[in-house]
Amino acid sequence: MKFKAILCATATLLLVACNNKTVQTVLKTDVPVRPAGQENVIGLTTEPLETVRVGVVGLGMRGGDAVERLTYVPGVVITALCDILPERVAASQKFLADKGLPAAKEYTGTEDAWKALCEQEDLDVVYVCTDWSHHVPVSLYAMEQGKHAAVEVPAAGTLEDIWALVNTAERTRRHCIMLENCCYDFFEMATLAMVQAGAIGEPIHAEGSYQHNLDPFWKAYAGNWRLQENQKNRGDLYPTHGLGPVAQVMNLHRGDRMKTLVAMDTEPFNGAKMSEKLYDKPDATFAAGDQTSTLIRTEKGKTILVEHDVMTPRPYSRMYQIVGTDGYSAKYPVPILCFREFKEGEEVNAHTVGTEKVYRGESVNEMLAKYPSPILTPELEALAKEVGGHGGMDYIMDYRWVYCLRNGLPMDIDVYDLAEWCCITPLSRLSIENGSMPVEVPDFTRGAWDQVKGFSYALAK
Ligand SMILES: NC(=O)c1ccc[n+]([C@@H]2O[C@H](COP(=O)([O-])OP(=O)(O)OC[C@H]3O[C@@H](n4cnc5c(N)ncnc54)[C@H](O)[C@@H]3O)[C@@H](O)[C@H]2O)c1
Structure with missing residues (x-):
């Protein structure tokens, strides 16, 4: 007793x-019942498009760069530009003119000018780079107008919005692509190829994070929207950079699925101070902890740790660590690869450590070079690095969804990836607000998570 x-x-x-x-x-x-008359969109293909006509909504830091980058992607024409601020539309229009490209139609000045953009006829894809509050309404309206939606991260922050995107993609049979560029970083792509070649055995645990001190950025977000999101919402608000690349390694909804998670956060020690610094009238309440950690367990008994910290001087890191039964790959804090090397009969004593074969420095690149990603060619890699965007991964991301649309192929990142990676925000909050209690992760495929066996890129024959 x-x-x-x-x-x-x-x-x-x-x-x-x-x-x-x-x-x-x-x-x-x-898990809401699938509305009558619609089916899942796993492996969705749509009519091949020779030219992909793109309209970009939100031309701030990210959208302005996207316009420039997209002009280097074969087959893309930018036919529409929208920002509530006219000077931002003018700046992107000038970029097109200076490059000798045709002028895009302009939409600006009102809160919902993006609706007319979505209705434009000579348009295939609405590319959404607004603040978070506009991601879902613009993407939903785009799909309703028969357009594909390509939306920045995180696409959605509530379960209601996530299900609305899933249901609308299923009903309209349009792609709803999340622009998760970190899936296309060269280290992550090579590790994925290495894991798929069986070099680290079975991947059983992975870690991914967004640790990025945003001190220099807060004021640059139009209307201070990003700090306000952190002020209003608790939980991991930016989980997809960390989770996306490890989800591909772990074959989520391609043979495995996230089943439960638990989350815990710190107090907003720095967050609250930051809001005092940036607002005339500080608000004493600040929801998001400085550090939020979420631990996920999958149906097949594997685990994933996801972390979020945008408030401390901890060095930039997406963690990206893959633990396999016979090996290990980590990108941060410094790239390292390890493989099991202990041989039966080898002598050990109380001080024996490091029987595994470890690769550091240049030897990591040499080892990874043995596992080329099937979507890369030397020419594409060189062009991506020249055009830039986080070292070239942004270009590969755009190149890939355009390539898939032009060839009528399924997307690398489908609406269920979007749903799974984004649901960490509301579910981590739910766990934290209930004393870190385990929370069930919904099966957004509604029963089809085991239909595809393993993640793979679609390639034209
Ligand atoms: N994938 C990445 O590496 C990465 C990096 C940075 C930002 N992002 C994401 O990109 C998105 C944009 O971030 P940002 O840094 O460019 O922010 P930003 O504040 O610089 O840009 C947002 C733009 O949206 C515009 N906007 C707001 N309301 C609008 C409306 N009603 N109609 C049209 N335009 C409107 C603003 O005027 C602004 O130009 C966010 O979702 C962010 O999370 C992704």
Whole structure:
């Protein structure tokens, strides 16, 4: 009984268990019934497009760069530009003119000018680079108008919005692509190829994060929207850079799926100070912790750790660590590869460490070069590095979805990836607000998570 009392003081669930009552050990999340008449969009292909006509909505830091980058992607024509601020539309229009490209139609001046852009006839893709609050309405309206949506990260921040994107993509049979550029970084692509070649055995644990001190950026976001999002919302608000590349390695909804997660955060020690610094009238409440950690367990018994920290001087890191049964790949803090090398009969003593074969420095690149990504050619890699955008990964990302559209192929990142990677935001919040209780991760495919066996890129014959 004494033992029981100690447990009861710290763990209500254990107390309930002691008393043989029903215990709720996991918070359930609903999977809404698929509306009649629609099917999943796994492997969705659409009519091949020789020329891909793109309209960009939101021409701030990210959208302005996207316009420039897209002009280097074969087959793309930018036919529409939209920003609530006319000077931003004018700047992108000038870029097109200076490059000798045709002028795009302009939409500006009103909060919903993007609606007319989505309705424009000579347009195939609406490319959304606004603040987070516009991602979902613009993407939904684009799909309703028969356009594909390509939307910046994170595409959505609530379960309601995520399901709306899934349902609309399924009903309209349009692609809803999330622009997760980190899936196309060269280290991550080579590691994916290495894992798929079986070089680290079975991947059983992975880590991914967004650790990026945003001090120099806060003021640059139009209307201070990004700090406000952190001020209003608790949980991991930017999970997709960390989770996207490891989700591809872990074959999420391609043979495995996230089943439960638990999350914990720190107090907003720096966040609250930052809001005092940036606002005339500081608001004492600040929701997002400086550091948020989410631990996910999959159906097949694997784990993934995702972290978010935009408030401390911790060096930039996306962690990207893949632990396999026979090897290990990590990109941060410094690239390293390890492979099991211990041989039966080898002598050990109490001080024996490091029997594995470790690669550091240039030897990491030499090893990874043995596993070329099937989507890269030397010419494409060189062009991507020349055009730039986070070292070239932004270009490869745009190149890929355009290539898939032009060839009528399924997307690398589909609406279920979008849903799975984005749901970490509302579900980490739910766990944190319930004492870090485990939360069920919905199956956004509604039963089809095992239909495809393993992640692969679609390639034209
Ligand atoms: N993938 C990446 O590496 C990466 C990097 C940075 C930002 N992002 C994402 O890109 C998006 C944009 O971020 P940013 O840094 O460019 O922010 P930003 O504030 O510089 O740009 C947002 C733009 O949206 C415009 N906008 C706002 N309301 C609008 C409306 N109603 N109609 C049309 N335009 C409107 C603003 O005027 C502004 O120009 C965000 O989702 C962000 O998370 C992704």
